[in-house]
Structures are given as structure tokens and as C-alpha cells.
Amino acid sequence: MNLTTTEPAEVSDTLSGGSQRGDRVFHGLAFAAGASIMVALAGVFIFLAIRGAAGFSAATGLYQPYTSFVPYAAGLLFGTALVAVLAMIIAVPFAVGVALFLTHYAPRPLSTVIAYLIDLLAAVPSVVFGLWGLKALGPALLPIQRWLNEHLGFIPFFAGEVSATGRTVFLAAIVLAIMVLPITTAICREVFGQTPRLHEEAALALGATRWEMIRYAVLPHSRSGIIAGTMLGLGRALGETMAVLLVLNASGPKITWHLLTSDNPATIASNIAQNFQGENIDLQVVLLATGLVLFVFTFLVNFAARWVVIRSERKFQ
Amino acid sequence: MAKSIDVSDLNIYYGDFLAVEGVNMTVKARSVTAFIGPSGCGKSTFLRSLNRMHEVIPGARVEGKVVVDGQSLYDPSVDPVAVRRQIGMVFQRPNPFPTMSIYDNVLAGKRLNAKKVKKSEADALVEKSLRGANLWSEVKDRLDKPGMGLSGGQQQRLCIARAIAVEPEVLLMDEPCSALDPISTSAIEDLIHELKSDYTIVIVTHNMQQAARVSDDTGFFNLKATGEPGHLVEFNPTKKMFTAPDNDATEAYISGRFG
Amino acid sequence: MSTDLSDVATDTTFPPPSLVRARLPRQATLIVGVLALALAVLGGPLLTGASWYSVPFVAGLLLVVLLPLWSLQVEGRRAAVDRLVTLLVTYAVTLALVPLVWVLAYTVIQGLPAINWAFLTKDQTTTLDPVTFKQMPGAGVLHAIVGTLLITLGATIISVPIGLLTAIYLVEYGAKSRMARIITVLVDVMTGIPSIVAGLFAVALFTQFGSVGTRIGFMGSVALSLLMIPTVVRSGEEMMRLVPADLREASYALGVPKWRTILKVVVPTAFGGILTGVMLAVSRVIGETAPLLVAVGTVDYMNTNLFSGRMQTLPVFIVSKYKQGADLLELAWGAALILVILVMVLNLTARIIGKIFAPKTGR
Numbered sequence A: 001m002n003l004t005t006t007e008p009a010e011v012s013d014t015l016s017g018g019s020q021r022g023d024r025v026f027h028g029l030a031f032a033a034g035a036s037i038m039v040a041l042a043g044v045f046i047f048l049a050i051r052g053a054a055g056f057s058a059a060t061g062l063y064q065p066y067t068s069f070v071p072y073a074a075g076l077l078f079g080t081a082l083v084a085v086l087a088m089i090i091a092v093p094f095a096v097g098v099a100l101f102l103t104h105y106a107p108r109p110l111s112t113v114i115a116y117l118i119d120l121l122a123a124v125p126s127v128v129f130g131l132w133g134l135k136a137l138g139p140a141l142l143p144i145q146r147w148l149n150e151h152l153g154f155i156p157f158f159a160g161e162v163s164a165t166g167r168t169v170f171l172a173a174i175v176l177a178i179m180v181l182p183i184t185t186a187i188c189r190e191v192f193g194q195t196p197r198l199h200e201e202a203a204l205a206l207g208a209t210r211w212e213m214i215r216y217a218v219l220p221h222s223r224s225g226i227i228a229g230t231m232l233g234l235g236r237a238l239g240e241t242m243a244v245l246l247v248l249n250a251s252g253p254k255i256t257w258h259l260l261t262s263d264n265p266a267t268i269a270s271n272i273a274q275n276f277q278g279e280n281i282d283l284q285v286v287l288l289a290t291g292l293v294l295f296v297f298t299f300l301v302n303f304a305a306r307w308v309v310i311r312s313e314r315k316f317q
Numbered sequence B: 001m002a003k004s005i006d007v008s009d010l011n012i013y014y015g016d017f018l019a020v021e022g023v024n025m026t027v028k029a030r031s032v033t034a035f036i037g038p039s040g041c042g043k044s045t046f047l048r049s050l051n052r053m054h055e056v057i058p059g060a061r062v063e064g065k066v067v068v069d070g071q072s073l074y075d076p077s078v079d080p081v082a083v084r085r086q087i088g089m090v091f092q093r094p095n096p097f098p099t100m101s102i103y104d105n106v107l108a109g110k111r112l113n114a115k116k117v118k119k120s121e122a123d124a125l126v127e128k129s130l131r132g133a134n135l136w137s138e139v140k141d142r143l144d145k146p147g148m149g150l151s152g153g154q155q156q157r158l159c160i161a162r163a164i165a166v167e168p169e170v171l172l173m174d175e176p177c178s179a180l181d182p183i184s185t186s187a188i189e190d191l192i193h194e195l196k197s198d199y200t201i202v203i204v205t206h207n208m209q210q211a212a213r214v215s216d217d218t219g220f221f222n223l224k225a226t227g228e229p230g231h232l233v234e235f236n237p238t239k240k241m242f243t244a245p246d247n248d249a250t251e252a253y254i255s256g257r258f259g
Numbered sequence C: 001m002s003t004d005l006s007d008v009a010t011d012t013t014f015p016p017p018s019l020v021r022a023r024l025p026r027q028a029t030l031i032v033g034v035l036a037l038a039l040a041v042l043g044g045p046l047l048t049g050a051s052w053y054s055v056p057f058v059a060g061l062l063l064v065v066l067l068p069l070w071s072l073q074v075e076g077r078r079a080a081v082d083r084l085v086t087l088l089v090t091y092a093v094t095l096a097l098v099p100l101v102w103v104l105a106y107t108v109i110q111g112l113p114a115i116n117w118a119f120l121t122k123d124q125t126t127t128l129d130p131v132t133f134k135q136m137p138g139a140g141v142l143h144a145i146v147g148t149l150l151i152t153l154g155a156t157i158i159s160v161p162i163g164l165l166t167a168i169y170l171v172e173y174g175a176k177s178r179m180a181r182i183i184t185v186l187v188d189v190m191t192g193i194p195s196i197v198a199g200l201f202a203v204a205l206f207t208q209f210g211s212v213g214t215r216i217g218f219m220g221s222v223a224l225s226l227l228m229i230p231t232v233v234r235s236g237e238e239m240m241r242l243v244p245a246d247l248r249e250a251s252y253a254l255g256v257p258k259w260r261t262i263l264k265v266v267v268p269t270a271f272g273g274i275l276t277g278v279m280l281a282v283s284r285v286i287g288e289t290a291p292l293l294v295a296v297g298t299v300d301y302m303n304t305n306l307f308s309g310r311m312q313t314l315p316v317f318i319v320s321k322y323k324q325g326a327d328l329l330e331l332a333w334g335a336a337l338i339l340v341i342l343v344m345v346l347n348l349t350a351r352i353i354g355k356i357f358a359p360k361t362g363r
Ligand SMILES: Nc1ncnc2c1ncn2[C@@H]1O[C@H](COP(=O)(O)OP(=O)(O)O)[C@@H](O)[C@H]1O
Pocket: B014, B017, B019, B037, B038, B039, B040, B041, B042, B043, B044, B045, B046, B057, B230
């Protein structure tokens, strides 16, 4: 090696380029974007709380038919939960069935096409679902609603006088079920597809039929995934606005278990959409407060879903 | 413009895991230095520490000194990006940029750094680099085609062309032939012979014959035991290494009795 | 998780030593299906005069009862259950596809008559007919189409940089850091925000700083971007993770700084996937109604200024025409058809782009 006295200085010059500045700026930008998501979420909570605070204790006339916020919100929450839970009761068996078909029954090309079609269902705007539910599905389901009332009317759910238009909780739940089917199916499909091949083959090697293989290898492995998919679907159903607004003939917050009558509970979201357009600023404030309740409630449901997933992931490890 | 590299007491870590321990060696300028040794003994890790590619992996760090012509690479004032411009690297798997043509791949080092290059200069640089990588005659008619469309051996030579287009002083190669067929391998070996007059070349190889054929010096890395860090067992001129190694373990490895 | 197979193994109907077992003929499902259909037609419309609509239901019911029964007789309980489940799963898929076809077909049938030149080129401003001096109601939805496009564009302009930069942070810079984990959770939470809450947030935010009745198009963009960002982050993250580490290293080894490597190598390589993700996100929010209803309101004339005054959008137009009365329902369906076409075109294009670009990223 022939080191001259000037060379190290020269090398040092070229080796200490200024590339780090660009990196720092870009890193900062990326970080800021991530942080802005934090700010936005906090903002949703804070601004709803600030603007809606007055809504928790507004003039009693605003809480028709109740007189204070708590029963008002509880009534709305009841309607919201009732419709959403019914929707999930209808949707989950279908979602599981479709997901099983896609992962374990259909040949590949067919499976791809059907998966695409189911995804397409998620792309149909909710207002279109609402109009269709109102004008097409509702009338078509009327005979079924009448039949249920006639033959199973002794069950409280089906009791009461059947709505003449069919715009009932029953119909709303079915429309919502159709709308949440894609997301729940997608998640079930993912977990079904992840069943260890080894377990499946172990079952088949023992002489299990396809259903037995699914029952003993696929379903136990996927239980938490099905729950997570259900919860996510539930989160969607809780927040769905337009379809419910259009399909359901709601008469404000109320608690009733009748699913087939024309006197139905409103949901938080549909109640907001129904009344927010008016010029009554005080009522808008109350509605903002109920929006906060909905936000917190869906947040809890989604969080529960995450918790279920994380807990079962731990169990697997 | 080729440079020598002095390594002293180099320890290389992945987080808390010490992967390579206490390496001392001098890589001579304008020569080919080969590293051999069983898998997992830290040859790649050591090679990547020579141009500060090691620290790209989160948590990775080194202790000790790597000095290139009097300048310590791990000095706080040194910009790793500038180091990599002077010490180029060719990887085990050919990795041309899939979104770029052959032409753009060769120029990538300049283009990605937003250097303005005149069209005539760019053309000249592309031709020179591709000729340097013995690829020019094969691709000169399809320079605008995607680099991914070439055969594995051609892709690897494209990667070499890309590396030398930045005009580095040292070229590090990590098992450059392990994904290639014998004909492409011999094309690359010929290339290494030619490049040696301009560059300092360090090559990791799994193939003992290859080390014997192409290199002037050879370093043998080994693990003391599984779980222990890798270390440099012996570093000697290739001739001596393959005829009368100093160390029994080296002899055992070279004669195929182990590893 | 251990799989409990003891039930299968100890089942008393486990096959006897012989390898040959009684099986239903290969076409069993078809045979029973045809039989069920025949019975349904005979016993339904032909003999009892029941509606033709009942035929598929009765036939389906007969099939799902008869086939497993036959199987039970010939093949045993386990095979019968297997056949039953296969049928049920197939039914689930068939039934799930009915609404899709029905909604789309119904929208086309109802909406097509409304669509004509005036519908696409005029707004809803009432005009005075110069000859008859009659008030002429507006005939078109151009203002709603323009409003929808502008508001969605605004949302895209907000969401794409934030979403992609966040994805870059998660994949390239923050990997596994505490901050990255927090952001991942928050993005999940954001995915679950009900759309109406996003609308309310925009209202709360803008009325906090503006006057109480503030309603502008940009508020809708803000609300929609809240719904779009998580989708963009997710898809961006997924696509950038697919870019092989080799390519980044190749770039670093050429002496390219990290930020340039990300911008010039990672993002271009993932570009197709990112574009698909963004377009899918747009197709998701372009049909959103609730946030626009509360945050933007509705008007009958064209407003092209995102930052001043209410704007009309297709989804809100649909709702307001529906509310205004039965004779305007045709307008609502026409707008619904346009909206559905818009969404489907976006959706399909996104997937086609995804297909075209896909092979390049996977090496
Ligand atoms: N990215 C990494 N993170 C953690 N440990 C690594 C990483 N890469 C390599 N190692 C470890 O460092 C040691 C040396 O690996 P490597 O340098 O790849 O060996 P060689 O190239 O000689 O086969 C091995 O024990 C390996 O497990």
C-alpha cells in the first residue's frame, strides 16, 4: 500500500456525501403521515365530543319520545344492535357455506369467478341496495313475512300486525345480511385456506369423508377466524346507514321485539341521516352526540374482534 | 483506482447475535480474493460489512475497523451511501430491476441518483460497462428490452455491468455463480480475470475449484462449533492454501473431508 | 391445535374390511334433482295451481331431503351427511349470488328508461319555458355526476399521499417499531369507522372553525378520505412488502440512498398493485351516501367549487329524489344506474390493471 499524505483527506471528502439529509427529510415525511392517522382518529373523537357535548343534556323536547339522553340513546342502540345482530345470524351461515365452497368444494377456476362475484357485491353502493330492498326485495318477501306471522305468530318475534309495506326489521336485517356477506366470507375464506394441509390429510387418511375432514380439521382451526369475520361484519352492519334508512319504516328510538310490524325501532345511523338535514341546529347537536355513541360502540366491537384474533393466535403458538 | 482494504478485529452482530468474530486481513488492490467455508459461517455477513451493506438489516452492527486506503469506513463522518458507490456489490441471485430496460439497468446507479447524463455519454457508458461485463455483443440489439427477459447468466453479467457502471474501486461478489449453469459460470470466471486489472475483487464461493481458478488470495472461514460465531481460520495466497495450508481444518475442508 | 379425530376413527359405521362398498350411481344428484323438479312442477303449478315461483324452492327442498335419504339407505349415515352438507354449501353459494344478479338487473331495468341526452347534460334547475311560460323542472343529473367526481377526486388527493407515505413508513422505516405497531392498530380501527361518523366528524370539524351551517363539497372529501385512507395504507403496505428485498439491496449497493431507492425502485415495482388498491378504494367510497348527506347536503344546480357552497352528488341525489315522491323515482333509478356503472367500471379496471401488472412484481 502506498499511502500519500493527501489521499486520506481526499477519500474522506468523497465518502462523507450529503445523502443523509434527503433520507432524514423523507423519513420525517413518512412518519408525519403515519402520525396524521393518529391525529385524525383522535380528531374524530375530540371534535365529536366537543360539538356533541351539549347534546348529552339538551332541551328535553329533543329526545322524543323520551326526555333525556340516556334512554334516547339506549333506544337507538337497541334498534342498531337488533338489526345488526339479526343480520349476522342470517349472514354467518351463508358466509361459512360460501367460504367452504370456495376453499374446499369448487374447482379453482370456478372458485376464482365466484369469489370475484361475491366481492362485486361489496362494491354495490348501499343506497342502491336500499332502493332495491325497498322496491324489489320487500314486496317479494311480503308473503314470507305473512306466513311467519300466521304460523309462528306465537313467538314474540313474529307477533303483532304484519306491516303492509314489508318495510320491517326483518327486511332490513336481510338487506344488511346481503351487504355484510362479502367481508365475512372473505375472512372465513382466508382462514379456511390456511388450515394446515397436514391436518386435512391426516383426517382424509383416516378415511374421513370431506365433511368429516372439514368438521374435524378445518372448522376447529378456523373458529377464531369465523368469530373475527362475524365481528367485523357486525361492525359494518352497526354503522350501515342508507340501506336501513330506506328499507326500514322506523318510528324513532324504541324497544320492541316485533320484527314484522310497521312500528320499528330506528338505528343510530339511520336516525342521524333522517334528521340531520333539517335546520334544527339543537337537534343536530344531539345527533352528533349519538354519533359519538355509535363510534365508541363500533370501536369496542372491532376491538373485541381483534382481541379474539390475537388471543387465539397466541394459543396456536 | 483500485484500492486495498485493511480489516482489523472486526466483530459483526445481528442484534445481540455475534455472527462473525475477530477478523483480521488485508485485501490487496488489483487482485482477486476468495472466501470459502461451510454455509452459515459468516462469509456473506463479512463481505457485506466491507461496503456497509450489513447495516441495511435492522439491528445489525459491527465493531472494529475496516480501512480503505487510510480511511476508516465506520468513521461517524462517513456516509454509507458514498461508501457503496466506491465499493460495488454483485449478489447471489441476479437481481436486475424489473421495471427497467437493459439500458436503464446499466445506468441505474446514475439515474437513481438523479445524475444528469448526456445522451452520448450515457450511450458510451452503457456500451463500456456492457463490454466490460462481456455482455455487449449479446444484448446490443435489444437494449430497450426488459432486463428480466435475459437468461440467468446474462442477468448476472448485467448486474455486474450495472455495478461497474458506477465506476467503483472495489467489487464484492457473493456467490455470483451459484445460481448459474456451467457455461455462464465460466463466462463470469473469465470476466473476473479481466476485471482484476482495474478492480479489487472479493468473491465468496462455495466451489473450491472456482476459488483455486480465479483467486490470488483465499480466506477460509469456519465455525468453531455450532452456535459459536464464525471466524477467519486462515488467510493465505491461494497457491499455498490449496497445496500446503497452515491449518489442519483448512486442509480437511479443502480435501473434502468435512463441511 | 390438536385435531380430534377419535370420532372418525371409532365410528361404528367405519368401512368393513372389503374395499368395495355400495355407492350411489355417479349421476345420483342429477337423477334426484330431475325427479325433484318434476315433482315440484307436477305437485305445484300443474295440479294445485301454486305459483311458478314456488318451483325452485320446492324442488330444492325435495332434493335436499331425498338425496341424503337415498344415500342413507345405500351408503350409510356418514356418506349421507356428506352429501347433505355438499348440497347445503352449494345452495348457500347459489342463494348468495341471487341478490347480486337481482340488484344489478333491477337497477338496469328501472334506470335505463330515465337515461337520455338531457339526463346526462342538464342539471335540476327549474327553468321558465319561453313559449308556454310554464315552470319546467330540471331534467338531468350532470351536476350530481360532476359533484361526485370532484368530491371523490378531492378525497383521493388527500388519501393517496397520506396513505402511501404511511405504508412506506410501516414497511421501510418503522418496521417492527412501537410506533409502527400503534399505527397498524389505528389503521384497523379506522377501517371500522361507520361512514356516517366520518360525515359527522367533517361537520363537527368544519363547524368548529366555520359557521354552524357550513356545508361545502370539501367537507365530503375530508369525510371520504377518512374512509379511504385505511384501504390505501393496507394495499400499499401489502404491495410494497411483495417487492423482493434483493431489489432494495441492489439499489443500496449502487450507492443509492434509501429514500431514492423507495421512490425509484420500490414504488415503481409495486406500482400496479398500488394503483389497483387505490382504484378499489375509490370505487368503495364513490357510492358512499351517508357522509355526503350530512356533510355536503344537496342542491339542484351545478356547483364546481369544492370550497364553497353545497354540492350535489349521485348517491345523495338518489335519496333526495326518492324522498320527493313517486314520480321522481325514475330519476333516482337513472342516477343509481349511472352510479353502479361508475363503480363497476372502476372496480373492473382496477382488477384488470392488477392482472396486467401482477406478473412483473412476483419474480
Ligand atoms: N438477516 C440476518 N439476521 C440474523 N442473522 C443472520 C442474518 N443473516 C445471516 N444471519 C446469521 O449469520 C450467520 C452467518 O450467515 P451468512 O453470513 O449468511 O453465512 P454464509 O454466507 O457463510 O453462508 C448465520 O448464523 C446466519 O444465521
